Ligand code: SF4
């Protein structure tokens with residue numbers, strides 16, 4: 001008997017949906033019907049207005065694919081989050097002002113070089129670090 005391989009995937013995506021779907025329990029459906037972990041990173045959802053959510057989804061790859069089919073069938077546009085937070089080393093002076101602002105440890109100082117290091121994998125795009133940088137070396141882009 002073969003051993004089934006379960007592929008777990010994690011994706012950051014943007015949901016855009018029309019006013020008619022703003023009150024739909026989208027995240028509930030994703031959790032309940034597709035067994036996904038849903039982490040809402042940012043949301044702009046107002047009644048009678050277009051909604052937008054930046055979401056991190058984690059679950060079995062096949063469930064993720066089925067969930068995307070459900071979302072698109074329901075009229076929700078799903079775009080991969082291609083660009084995220086960006087650290088611009090050419091502008092950074094490694095002053096470290098941003099480091100304590102980061103809740104996830106994505107920003108740290110290399111002990112040997114004393115330079116700032118940015119770990120994309122730890123970043124949740126909360127943007128808490130952006131105002132702390134007087135040199136505009138941190139920016140978010142979609
Ligand atoms: S606050 Fe700006 S200049 Fe200072 S270490 Fe952070 S990114 Fe670099």
Ligand code: SF4
Pocket residue numbers: 085101102103104105106107122123124125126127128129130
């Ligand atoms: S956006 Fe948030 S998580 Fe990402 S580096 Fe800045 S403070 Fe850290």
